[in-house]
Amino acid sequence: MNKTLFQASVALLVVTRCSVLRAAPPEACTAAYQKKIAAQTVPASSVYVVISQEQQSGCILGPTDNSGIEQMTEELRAANTGAEKAVLRKELFEAVLAQFEGYPTVACTEDTLACAAGRHVSNMRNLQEAVNAENLNARDAKLAPLLAAKSWPLIPATGSIEISKIHLAELLTHECTDGADGTRSPQCIAAVEFAAKTMRTSEAMRQVVDMYSQPIIEANAQFLTVRDKEWNSYMNDVSVQYPWELWANGLIFQKVTPLEERAKFPRAPSSKWVFLHPSPGFERVEGPTGGHSTQASVLIEFVGYEKWRWSGGAASNRWGASLVTSFVDATGSHSVGYGVLLKTPFKNASVGAIWRKGDRGQQVNLMINVDLAKLIEQYKDVDVKGFLGKALSGQGVNP
């Protein structure tokens, strides 16, 4: 920083504040300065931290802040009608601009307090104009910085405010360097007050920008919600994929989805292949005397395919088919049968036909397969496990 230029600007600042703008609100952080900074209990390089910690819990938008800006911001956020918002917004902008009454208003590029104040005030006025004109096109190169979420807040890691190019940590370190006589330099209090006002008003502007960005934020949130539902449904509602299926379908997903898309939030697949997929089921088996009973069975789907549509984050109209083998332990029937399985959208249930040899010749049996894990989760308060356990233990459920 150009020290001579800075000293000149501070002198100008002090003169103008004393002589012209007596109406400016008293700075609440002056007390914090006297208590925590003036006595040199902290080194100059740490003054920024002391004052920035006042945010939210002290003299900057905290309990001892007398600017009323926090309350105005809350009221604006809570406002319902356009007219109400316009009035409250006007009050808020008047309050934040009043914070800098008496400060130079030239938005010069130097890294001085005066120029920084000028840039900051200029940016706030520009935002006010944009909001009043309801000109909130974030694609407009001139408006984009004003409307960006990252422009206004104080960034703790850097101690700076991006839009106004104000480096508060550096500024305070520079201005609060100990005087030759061991006292805090006279510019320090001016810099501390400026920092407090800048932090306070920047935060208010951040809140304004957020309020007017809500349509975009809500559209983005809706996008994430739907994508999240789709992926949740794919992994947890659509019937489970065993590791080898998940891996193979993952390879297909990688192949059909461009790299750039995969690095973002791609849509969940709307189909899947089934490979060597075992699952429990029930088969209507013919006995040695010609009667039928429903027997527990174990299926292996050799290969299958399912397809569905995404609608509001849920899989709908899900259909599929698989070639299967079915294992049963039933008197009068060969233990291994082969068939086809049709997957339906109803409760993830599947029905199929199984060809099986038996004592009385070739059988064609009806097969029913359910998504057991999902069923147990869905009816966990009901003793489904017990019910199915009885069937699965080999006790046929007679019609």
Next chain:
Amino acid sequence: MRKHVLLLVHGMGAYVTADGKPDETWFNDSVAALKEQYLKYPLVRLKSFEDAFEIVHVNYDTEIFKLVNRWQTESQAILATGIPAAAPAEKLVGWLKNAAKLDNNFAWSHAACVILYRFFPLMRQRIKMAVATQFQKALAANHEGAVSTWSVIAHSLGTMVTHDVLQALDSTTPNEAGISILDAMAPSANLVAMIANVSKILQTDSKVYQSLVVPQSMIQNQSACYSYLSARCEYDPFMRLDPFDPGDLPAWNLAKSNGSFIDVFTHNIHDLDPHSFRNYIVNPDVHIPLLTKLVGPGAITEQEAATARAAFKNIPLATVEQALQDILKKVDPQLAGQSDLDAWFQRAGFFYAQLKQKQAAPPAGTP
């Protein structure tokens, strides 16, 4: 005004209860470890830890648990049929019968999450979405207003997940205005702290050195963060292979030179598991830059930092160090001549197996 939102993202291991709910143990321990350091420095603790941060626990293990629990349920149901002819089916799924068990189950509790994330793209996308949704909820405006400052601290596998989520949030533009989800919602992260950073060796669809998860600078305007801290420990077995090191890439080089990229390489063992979050955070070389970035420049004076570093070196840790060296002596020879990623996974297995044995019978004096 909102507090500084601090997102904590866990690493590999089990972070769910037996019924699949998020287990807060690691989060609570990690917050306690962070707060312990926070309270050591007078200017940092000017604001109470509770007043300073709104802590958010980000858990993706619940999603992994849901999947393995379904595998387990299906597997057990098939095994329960007791149909002799169904032996081929039992062979296919028998190994999944204890997939969701949490106790004494390293393969599933530690390795599965890494393998599922790294090698199963569909699960990776599911986890990304689940974590992104948690980020979005944490960063959305509430009755206290919009978020102005937020940071994320990720550990181990969480560094990879965090990278991928931030990259996606900052590059996806589902609105007409063409503004990324992250840019519309909140400023870039004040700090991305990657503790036990494994994001390089586990990188997948997005390359970590070329992504948007790099500190903003003159040559990197579109960026997900203002500062980036990467920490690795000499004795952390997972940090030995392909550690995060962007070298002289321009954006990273510039960030390093202006102090917004902090690459920390530590040499301490204060925990029998040197991969643990606590083993990193107790080290002043990690927590001093981390707290400085969270609170602001000058939060810890040079004198305080020097005192903390001196005091840290004086802690006698011979017993723990010896115990760990014993573990590594057994682990390292088994990995000779293997490719990086294979060796990394095997290292994980050997290390935790040995660690478990040691923890079962800790040497005298082990903290």
